[in-house]
Amino acid sequence: MKRRQFTRTALGLTLAASLLPLSAAAQDAWPPRKITFVVALGPGGSADRTARALAQRMQEELGVPISVINQEGGGGHVGHTYFTQMPADGSYFLATSIHPYIANAILRFDADYTLDDFAFINGQWNDYDLFAVNAETPYASLDEFMAAAKETPGKLRVSVVPGSTGAINLELALEAYGLDKSAVNVVTYESGGAARTAVAGGQVEMTVLAADGTLSIAEYVRPLALAADNPSKDWDAPTLNAALEQAGLEPVPVLAGSMRGLAAHAAFKAEHPEAFQKMVDAYKTVLEDPEFVASLEAQDIGAEWLGPDRTSEMITSNFEILKRYEDAQ
Known part of the structure; x- marks a missing residue:
């Protein structure tokens, strides 16, 4: 009896020892033998190029191979769904345009996921909207343009792409000036290229479009404001909120255009916080590598470090703005 009792006790202790520290053991064992980056958009685009460049450098930092797969369709919805159905153990990450595609898919499709299903790590490459007028x-300044719009309602023409963040940023700016x-x-216009051609050719007085894309017509436009947290080295213009502050007006939410970056499963962060932090630290480390950053810049790929908190804050705030305007349509 004593032997059986000892055996049962020993077995119980062994099981307890193997079960209780599972979470810690999983975190110590992370990263796994292989990591997969899921791109919810097609190959060759900005999100895909960002993911592949990051994967190549991150696998050196983590010491495990990182493969990149494309799951395109439905404006990112197919890829988001695929990712959420993969194991939430830190072997899969969503490396794509994490904004506004996730938010738009949630609002426009009967999605089985919400923002709470994602743990956003970083928005690396953010393309903000530029308010720019024809150079002639x-x-x-934005203040001068809005004053003219107030004096002659409906006369000044502004090109936007319907449903874009540029269209919403225009409305936010008008509201800040007390205008509709x-x-x-x-x-x-159905494309950013057509909207840019319109302002470059003088068919419209102003456009509100992605700043990076507008560099192609820089000689034909005058920048007035950038809907971003910080000024751009490419454009001699204040941020939108700085322009509003100069005019004595209240600030508006910063609505980012396209944010390419990385997200994990929320369950991975919740259940394995130390492993999640290892991924965060590795990502931050590679974006602090001057050689890697220089290689990204040579490919016209952004290398900004916002971190999990700021990235999540921006996406959540932007989602509420997108929802507001989606409900109004």
């Missing part, structure tokens, strides 16, 4: 117009959309003549 007399407006030297009728103050300007909003001209919509």
Whole structure:
């Protein structure tokens, strides 16, 4: 009896020892033998290029191979769904345009996921919207443009892509000045290229579009404001909120255009916080590597470190803005 009792006790202790520290053991064992980055958009685009460059450098930092797969369709919805169905053990990460595609998919499709299913790690490459007028117009500031719009409602034309963050940023700016959309003549184009051609050729007085893409027509436009947290080295213009502050007006939420970056499963962060932090630290380390950053810049890929908190804050805030305008349509 004593022997059986000892055996049962020993077996119980062995089982307890193997079960209780599972979470810690999993975290100590992370990273796994292989990591997969899921890109929810097609190959060759900005999100895909960012993911592949990051994977190549991150696998050196983590010491395990990182493969990249594309799961495109439905404006990112197919890839997001695929990712959420993969194991939440830190072997899969979503490396794509994490904003506004996830938010838009949640709002426009009957998605089985919400923002709470993702643990955002970093928004690495953020393309913010630029308010720019044709270089031949007399407006030297956003304040001057809005004053003219107030004096002659509906006369000044502004090109945007319907449903874009540029269209929403225009409305936010108009509201900050106490104006509605009728103050300007909003001209919509189905592509950013067509909207840029319109302002470059003088068919419209102003455009609100992604700043990086507008560099191609820099000689034909005058920048007035950038809808971002910080000024851009590429454009001699204040941020939108700095322009509003100069005019004595209240700030508006910063609505980012396209944010390419990395996200994990929320369950991975919750259940394995130390392993999640290892991934965060590795990501931050590679973006502090001057050689890697230089290689990204040579490929016209952004290398910004926002971190989990700021990235999550921006995506959550932007989601509420997108939801507000989606409900209004």
